[in-house]
Amino acid sequence: NAGVTQTPKFQVLKTGQSMTLQCAQDMNHEYMSWYRQDPGMGLRLIHYSVGAGITDQGEVPNGYNVSRSTTEDFPLRLLSAAPSQTSVYFCASSYIDPGVSYGYTFGSGTRLTVV
């Protein structure tokens, strides 16, 4: 089925370890983004991209890196995991058209625990 695929679904890391959360979409969407979801805080934007080779910071970018080498893929890297990064991470994508507000398509999430 077309959509946004996130891997892994669950991950436990030790403090200081690094890892990459994968996100891929097959809808040819220009826009891709990463959010983290914590209880009572809704979805907070980490990083986003409006096309291959273009990335920008969101509300809570510290501790995370991203790159966009292709339209399809937008990986999120944690260089040195901290317990404060324990959260559920969602990748989202959409078309971009000035003057039109497209809805986001979300992946099913990655639940990350840092111990």
Add this chain to the structure above:
Amino acid sequence: TQLLEQSPQFLSIQEGENLTVYCNSSSVFSSLQWYRQEPGEGPVLLVTVVTGGEVKKLKRLTFQFGDARKDSSLHITAAQPGDTGLYLCAGAEDPGNQFYFGTGTSLTVIP
């Protein structure tokens, strides 16, 4: 970053009851979206509203965008257990621009 406040944060009702959840901000939005999220899944878009005062209906769900485009409401008629989930609003200041999400309303409908 716009601050979108949703109320109530939690809501537990009996099947068949009506309910309204609210999304408020001090910012003016060009468009506002509502999403529903079920446990273990990502949010799914329900509706987009773009005109002040606009009302959209989706079966038993009625969405309204405030006249000043700073707030929105979601009304559910005769709630069913399948309506259980986290409801999120998201607003963008400019068309085609970044959407920022509210804090969410967790709804439980008891059979």
